[in-house]
Amino acid sequence: MGVLNRKLWRDLVEMRGMVLAIALVQVGGIATFVMSLSTYDTLLIARDNYYRDQRFADVFALLKRAPDSLAGRLQAIPGVERMQTRVVAAARLAVPGFNDPVIGTLVSIPESRNPELNALHLQQGRLLSADRDDETLINESFAKEHNLKPGDRITATINGRRKQLTIAGIAMSPEYMYAIAPGAVFPDFKRYGILWMGRTALAAAYNMEGAFNDVSFKLEEGAIVEDVIEQLDQVVARYGGHGAFARKDQTSHRFLSEELKGLETMAAVFPVIFLGVAAFLLNVVITRLVNTQRNQIAILKAFGYSNLAVGRHYAALVVVIVMLGLAGGIAVGIWMGKGLSALYMEFYKFPFTDYYLNAEVILLAALVSLVAGMSGTLMAVYRAVRLPPAEAMRPETPATYRTTIIERLGLQRLFSQPTRMIARHIERRPVKTLLTVGGIASACGIIMVANFQEDAIIYMIDVQYAMSQNQDLTVTLIEPTSRNALHSLAGIEGVQHAEGMRAVPARLRHEHRTYRGSLQGMEPDGVLRKVLDSDLQRVALPVEGVVLTDFLAELLAIKPGQSLTVEVLEGNRPVLEVPVAGLTSEYLGVSAYMQRATVNRLMKEGDVINAVFLDVDEWHSDRILRELDDMPRVAGTIIRETAIRSFHKTMEETILFFSFITALLGGIIAFGVVYNSAHIALSERDRELASLRVLGFTRGEVAYILLGELGVATLLALPLGYLFGYALCSYLSNQFRSDLYRVPLVLEADTVAFASSVVLVSAIISGLLLWRKLNRLDLIGVLKTRE
Amino acid sequence: MTISPAAATDAADTVFRVRDLTKVYHMGEVDVHALRGVDLDLVAGELMVLLGPSGSGKSTLLNILGGLDTASGGTVHYRDQDLTHADEQRLTAYRRFHVGFVFQFYNLMPSLTARENVQAVTEIVPNPMTAEEALALVHLQDRMDHFPAQLSGGEQQRVAIARAIAKNPSVLLCDEPTGALDSETGILVLEALERANQELGTTTALITHNADISGMADRVVRIMDGKISSIERNTTRVKASELSW
């Protein structure tokens, strides 16, 4: 087969432009596929290893205060393998040179020893020394934000008392991979820190000597989590427990899981679409490529080459092209996967950055591409060899052009001869035109998805912060406090308005479904916090009953009018039955809203609040923050603006990376489709076009005939692409629904405009490349050789 | 069952037996009757010239003889093989081991040089000439490494002829092999065909518009409107070198 192999290489070199364009499309599809799946695998494995190495606990419980002697009873609960009691305290922190309010969670660890459960991964410095009570370890992200190093000092205000602490080391913990302040929606590494202190020192500062308020458990193999939690709840109930919860409800783990779930969706949906589109294009392009070789296939057959030999020859051609794309795609995919994994691992504070690539991922990518390429090839070869060679040597469809609709309608005088040729050509080969249109449309859709995420997030922020949460500051109080406290806050100079609220941690239950959340008691006529429905209209809070986020109602399978069981996890833990009065649409978190007065009444407490929303004069905000900082009852303050900023930052890193890649790959696909379609059209029609040139048509007219058809296809593809993009986005938005956030289906005009521009620019570039090629068309050569 | 190359030298007298051959092309609503009942025998070693006006069905007939096209009705036998009912595999073997075909439009592979175009055929048959020998027969030894686009129409046609004779086929089917050539080169080509016919006993059918060429044939078959209108036997064959037009 020596000569045929030579033919193969020459054909490849001759078609290098197209080969490259096909390979690019493939690289796009396969790279996304490999990147997403390998990143997901990497993160999952890394997380599990990390959890295992640091012995991340299975069950957690928070109490008010329990004596150390209770430990024995907890350890005796069936199913518990190991247990660890701790003192955990909220504190306000002061970092030298930083004026914003900073809140911290103080966690006790054994002096000079790494805890047995939730062990720390020490990054810098050393563990605490046993003989000092003013040392602390701090979490890595907080240290990095403030550029803190071992030996630096920070101040913590615990229970109203200031304590100077020296940083002994910088650590990471599986418990705080996603370090998010209690009640916050987004992490803010600069304004929230984790401090690990010696048990004795922290207990002394927090009045917890001989007692603990936090306990974590490692369960025995095969232990049933729910059973342990139930027993545990009974034991700790009289110590003011907030209810035990499993790892799946642990904050950091939940955020991480949610992120992984998102990534999994991305990995399952997105690359599959990409790979599918690439495979589809590969198929279309290869089919047409082989079709242009029909004549040569017929000659080979005429000389006695068997169908098998011919099929093998073209299969080899396609394998080379597919392999090029595959090799490139895998290489780029690994490179991007490493980058993306590193980005995630950095964000989630994994202590290591090993990258895992499953062989299956590569095999699958190879299989899909090969099947797509091969099926196109073999179908086209089959169609060509099925015909007797004499027939196959004629052009595929005998040129049975018809007059077009335009002409039948008698409108031809409105159009020039070249325009009529375009119309006839499109009408004659509607399927081919449709495939081109389909390819371009999918590229357009993919690019829209890239921007959709940004649009959706901006919209989420808008709704969350501009419409529903108007407060500048949210002040949380150490414990429920008389509503009179509102007056002292409102009295601070510069505070324009103050509104109280009462939040109660609770387990919400309907039939067998439960959700750990809280009951939010709001002022019904509040102007700073409003509960909105999906049309962004205010929902009135009824005197009786609770208003649920629609997604929460879905989770609990409860409808308005039905009764919700609220197991309060605070105080004397009443169990309440409240009717669901209505639903609200929100994109961030889920909540159960009530009137504050109703919450107070149900809790059999006075007129109390435990958080305050403030509207402040920006001029005075620094001083207000300082004053708040000095108030002993204030647990912490969240500034709205910084919340928005930190949210943006969080999202930007991961989403923009994805968006950028998506847009890039979408552009490549668009380019690949248009370029290949045009190129094949040229090789299919070179004789016709050369004849026209010989007959005296200008270059411009001939180019117009060829490119005009592509222009029409591109323009037809755009609206179809919008539809496809919209469908993709709505699918993704559906996939991304969780109790942490729901991505609204928002597509802004600029997203559509952007996708259109990418497609148009790609089309124009390939048009120009083709125009060049057309100008270099060797008229005589084309007309002389009869393939 | 396949046709072995050895069968080619087995000199049964009738090589082709064509009976009531018809061919209809369906062109949308119109049926084109390219052949309307052709009866023809070709005997081993004979050189037959097919003459006829454009569109009379000459190429159609030759294509069917070469196993390149299927008949609509009637039968074609190549020795004891029924070509009209042969399956794909048999037709492939038939084309590969027995037929040398020269197309009216040269049909070279554009990405292969002259030499490689010939090699593409010689590679898959037993006992071929070398590509160089075959190209020398048509006086193209100096242009062997040129691509089709670098050759004139006549030169391309000569490559196509070299390609056909290089495999030492048992039948040579040539569709206007000299159509694009001047008389001097045309005679070179005809000499090469004549040599194959006389020295190797290759049964040859040759389509031409050029009545002058018919002198070199054993028989001259005229086709009109899809039917054979006359068959003449030349008492003496004129040597190709003595032809002129």
Ligand SMILES: Nc1ncnc2c1ncn2[C@@H]1O[C@H](COP(=O)(O)OP(=O)(O)OP(=O)(O)O)[C@@H](O)[C@H]1O
């Ligand atoms: N594939 C086809 N589809 C439809 N009609 C065809 C096809 N091939 C040939 N014909 C028609 O069949 C008739 C015979 O064609 P053929 O090619 O055999 O003629 P020919 O004698 O070789 O003519 P020429 O000397 O011009 O080559 C013609 O009318 C031609 O138009």
Ligand SMILES: [Mg+2]
């Ligand atoms: Mg003909």
